[in-house]
Amino acid sequence: MFTGLVEEIGTLLEIIPQEGGEVQIEISGPLVASDAGLGDSISVDGVCLTVVDLPGEGRFTVEAVPETLTRTTLGRAATGTSVNLERALPAGARLGGHIVQGHVDGMGELLTRTDGGRWEDLTFSMPADLAYLVAEKGSMTVSGVSLTVTAVTENSFSVSLIPATLGATILGGLQIGDRVNLEVDVIARYVARLMEGKEVAE
Known part of the structure; x- marks a missing residue:
C-alpha cells in the first residue's frame, strides 16, 4: 500500500x-x-x-x-x-495522499501543459473504459503521484501541479506525447463493482 x-x-x-x-x-x-x-x-x-x-x-x-x-x-x-x-506505507504513518495500490489500470499520454505562473495545468488522455471511475475533485495516481482531478471528459482528465510536485517528481519534466501509468481511486473501483452486482441482482 x-x-x-x-x-x-x-x-x-x-x-x-x-x-x-x-x-x-x-x-x-x-x-x-x-x-x-x-x-x-x-x-x-x-x-x-x-x-x-x-x-x-x-x-x-x-x-x-x-x-x-x-x-x-x-x-x-x-x-x-x-x-x-x-x-510502502508503514503502519501508523500519516496518509498524506490517498490509498494507492500500485496496480496500474492503464496508460495515458500527456496532451497539453499550460503554465499558470507558479503552477502548471496538465491534461492527459486515458482509456475510455476508465472515465466512469474518474471524478472532478477525486484522486488519480499518475506514474505513482497522487493528484486531484480538476476536470474530466470521456477520454481525458486534467490536474494542476504545484511547484513542489513539479520539482520532486518526473512530472515536471514530461513532454507532450510522453506516456504515464494511471491508477484510479480504489474506492471508485469497488463502488463500481458493487453497482454492477446490484444491477445483476435486480
Whole structure:
C-alpha cells in the first residue's frame, strides 16, 4: 500500500531479460534503498514491484513479469530513464495522499501543459473504459503521484501541479506525447463493482 507521495526520483541503471519474458530492473534510489529488504514492495512510477536483490551503493533490483511490461510504461523503459519512487506505507504513518495500490489500470499520454505562473495545468488522455471511475475533485495516481482531478471528459482528465510536485517528481519534466501509468481511486473501483452486482441482482 502506498500514498502517492513520491520520496525521490530514481534512475533505471540496467534492464536484464530473464527466461520466460520477465525482466530484472536495477534502480538507483539511495533513500528508498537505504532500508529496503528482500521481498519489500516499492512503487516504481506507480507500479508495485518486489525487491529481489540489493547490490548496495544505493541500488536495488526488482522483477517485472510480462503482464506488467505489457500494461505499464516499464515495457518501453530504457536504461537512464528517471522514475518516481515510493516505499510502502508503514503502519501508523500519516496518509498524506490517498490509498494507492500500485496496480496500474492503464496508460495515458500527456496532451497539453499550460503554465499558470507558479503552477502548471496538465491534461492527459486515458482509456475510455476508465472515465466512469474518474471524478472532478477525486484522486488519480499518475506514474505513482497522487493528484486531484480538476476536470474530466470521456477520454481525458486534467490536474494542476504545484511547484513542489513539479520539482520532486518526473512530472515536471514530461513532454507532450510522453506516456504515464494511471491508477484510479480504489474506492471508485469497488463502488463500481458493487453497482454492477446490484444491477445483476435486480
